Each structure stands twice: as C-alpha cells, then as structure tokens.
Amino acid sequence: MNARTKGLEPSAQPTNAGWRKLMPFDDSSTRGQMSQCLKYDRSAINWMETMPYLSGWYDQSLVETVLDDMAFGGGPTAMVWFYLDGGSRKLSDKTEDQINSEEDPTD
Numbered sequence: 818m819n820a821r822t823k824g825l826e827p828s829a830q831p832t833n834a835g836w837r838k839l840m841p842f843d844d845s846s847t848r849g850q851m852s853q854c855l856k857y858d859r860s861a862i863n864w865m866e867t868m869p870y871l872s873g874w875y876d877q878s879l880v881e882t883v884l885d886d887m888a889f890g891g892g893p894t895a896m897v898w899f900y901l902d903g904g905s906r907k908l909s910d911k912t913e914d915q916i917n918s919e920e921d922p923t924d
Contacts, residue, residue, distance in 0.1 A: 839879075839880055839883060840880065842879045842880060843878055843879070843880045844878075845878070845879055846875060846876050846877060846878060846879065847866075847874075847875040847876075847877065847878070847879045847882040848862055848866075848875040848876055849879075850879045851865070851875070862875060869890070
C-alpha cells in the first residue's frame with residue numbers, strides 16, 4: 818500500500834456469487850418484479866418508489882436498481898466515495914501528465 822491507494826483497498830475478497838443470483842432478474846423491471854413475484858398492487862409499488870426515489874425509478878432493470886442502491890443508498894453495502902479537490906478534471910490532467918512523462922508511474 819502506498820499514498821495513492823491508502824484507504825482504497827477492498828474490505829473483503831471479491832465474489833461473483835451475488836452477481837450470479839442477481840443476473841436471472843436482469844430482463845425485468847423493478848416494478849415488474851414487485852408486481853409479479855411479490856404480488857404488490859400498483860398503488861403500493863408507486864408509494865414505495867417515491868419514498869427513497871423519484872417516480873419512474875422502478876421502471877429500470879431490477880439489477881440496475883440494486884446496483885444503484887448499493888452505490889448510493891447507504892446501509893451496509895454503501896460504497897465509500899471520494900471527491901477530487903479541484904474537480905474531476907484534475908484526474909484527467911494528472912493522467913495525461915503521467916502518460917506524457919518518461920517516469921515509471923510505479924515509482
């Protein structure tokens with residue numbers, strides 16, 4: 818670990834088990850899954866959708882809804898996000914500088 822990667826190391830070994838369980842549901846919307854599998858009626862689904870999100874959110878793929886919640890929703894699976902002081906342009910500028918330099922980026 819060096820200064821560039823400090824705080825960015827994974828908290829556990831990656832696994833594909835969850836992905837394999839989730840992928841069979843990729844062809845249906847969140848709304849469809851809640852209606853067909855969980856037997857919620859339209860008004861209940863609409864109400865649940867507008868609590869944490871905006872209307873229309875459950876029209877996307879169930880997999881997309883799960884991944885969005887993991888990334889942005891908080892809770893035990895929430896991602897840790899960082900900001901770049903000076904904006905994301907700093908990342909591309911530093912990347913370009915590194916590519917154009919003759920230095921080894923691992924030094």
